[in-house]
Amino acid sequence: MDSVQKMNSFLQQGEWRGLYEKAAAGERFSEKEALRLFESKDLNALGAMASLVCRRKNGARASFIVNCYINYSNYCILSCQFCAFARKKRDADGMQFTVEEIASKARAALAVGVTELHIVGGLHPSLPFSYYTEMLRALKAVDARLQLKCFTAIEILHLAWMARKSVADTLRELREAGLDSLTGGGAEIFRPEIRSRIARGKESAEEYLDVHRTWHKMGGRSTCTMLYGHVESLADRVDHLRQLRDLQDETRGFTGFVPLPYQPENNDIPVRVPPTGFDSLRTIAVSRIYLDNFDHITAYWVGLSLKLAQVALNYGADDLHGTILEEHIFHMAGATTPQLQTEAEMVKAIRETGRTPVQRDTFYQPVKIWNAPPGEDATAAGVSQVLESNLASA
Ligand code: SF4
Numbered sequence: 001m002d003s004v005q006k007m008n009s010f011l012q013q014g015e016w017r018g019l020y021e022k023a024a025a026g027e028r029f030s031e032k033e034a035l036r037l038f039e040s041k042d043l044n045a046l047g048a049m050a051s052l053v054c055r056r057k058n059g060a061r062a063s064f065i066v067n068c069y070i071n072y073s074n075y076c077i078l079s080c081q082f083c084a085f086a087r088k089k090r091d092a093d094g095m096q097f098t099v100e101e102i103a104s105k106a107r108a109a110l111a112v113g114v115t116e117l118h119i120v121g122g123l124h125p126s127l128p129f130s131y132y133t134e135m136l137r138a139l140k141a142v143d144a145r146l147q148l149k150c151f152t153a154i155e156i157l158h159l160a161w162m163a164r165k166s167v168a169d170t171l172r173e174l175r176e177a178g179l180d181s182l183t184g185g186g187a188e189i190f191r192p193e194i195r196s197r198i199a200r201g202k203e204s205a206e207e208y209l210d211v212h213r214t215w216h217k218m219g220g221r222s223t224c225t226m227l228y229g230h231v232e233s234l235a236d237r238v239d240h241l242r243q244l245r246d247l248q249d250e251t252r253g254f255t256g257f258v259p260l261p262y263q264p265e266n267n268d269i270p271v272r273v274p275p276t277g278f279d280s281l282r283t284i285a286v287s288r289i290y291l292d293n294f295d296h297i298t299a300y301w302v303g304l305s306l307k308l309a310q311v312a313l314n315y316g317a318d319d320l321h322g323t324i325l326e327e328h329i330f331h332m333a334g335a336t337t338p339q340l341q342t343e344a345e346m347v348k349a350i351r352e353t354g355r356t357p358v359q360r361d362t363f364y365q366p367v368k369i370w371n372a373p374p375g376e377d378a379t380a381a382g383v384s385q386v387l388e389s390n391l392a393s394a
Helices: 003-011 016-027 031-039 043-056 098-110 129-142 151-162 167-177 192-198 205-217 234-251 279-291 304-311 343-352 378-392
Strands: 061-065 067-071 115-121 146-149 220-230 256-260 319-323 356-360 366-369
Touching: 016 031, 016 043, 031 234, 031 279, 061 167, 061 343, 067 098, 098 115, 098 129, 129 146, 129 151, 129 167, 151 167, 151 205, 167 205, 205 220, 205 234, 205 256, 220 234, 220 279, 234 256, 256 279, 279 304, 304 319, 304 343, 319 343, 343 356
Parallel strands: 061 319, 061 356, 067 115, 115 146, 220 256
Antiparallel strands: 356 366
8 A cells, every 4th residue: 555545544433534525526625624624633634734735826836926025115004903004194113115216126126037926015095097007007118028926906996095986987997007916915805893803994804805716707817815813713724714715616716815914913812823834735735625616726835934835835836936025924933034035045945745847827828848957957046046146145
């Protein structure tokens, strides 16, 4: 009996029997079954099931993107309790960039091989709608091939409200200016009782989902998220996943799901311990099994560390997110991970798990595939050296 057969016979025993058979047959899990998975302490069995589902969808490939984060401003009219990023106009460390400053960052990013700019900010009290459209046009003028993944659902609602436009018209005008994809941020936890405890004043679950629905029905694509490990219960997580799965059934517009581990510093939530490794791995695994209509599950290294994100590739994840270059939102909330990863580090992390590294674009299409054995991949090493030397001189 080989190791796979041994694992299969192990999973068919006891508490896992019916669940494993469902996963193997590609059948849909109910909310009750997802909760059972969450409540199990048998992390390795859960990971084996999630890997089975992941391999069926993505084979041996695991991906990352060469991207760059830009926060155009940290001024925000809201004060979500979990947020360490937002500032008021009276704060000395508030900031906002001009369109030309953002274009200059884009030029620097392009020089190190970035294919995607990931751009979000707070809900700015006064910037006109033309600022956002001019920003998108200026970035496309830098290089039309740069993929612009910008704005959370609450930013879209805010822009629409400030400009007195419908959400559909707002999205249409942003798309005409160059918007390629919406980001998935701001989903937090959908259940209203929890949402009001961590993000009072923020858009409702229905509003978040409706912005994405509107965008998907226009032919747009986006990712989605869940902030876990604070005051929510496991049942709240399952409820959140169900709502995402329902919308995906309706639109098929989500390209991937990104579970975000809560960061406990510099905020008003009385939880001072971030999610454990066990909790993060089981959340990724249950997400992979339950979200059967999603192609991709991301292990977000900024919150997890690259080491745990790498392990998550054997617990249902098939994507490590991006090189990022400069992350602020999680780091202001206490993340101790580096500000960036090089392409070589991503490739090494993936290859060590026995998977084939793939550099992807915003829509998870392959840009580059590393088939060469370790130590013989001059392309990967060369690109990383460029990245590092450019950053060193920045
Ligand atoms: S999470 Fe977003 S909307 Fe909430 S305070 Fe922070 S920047 Fe503003």
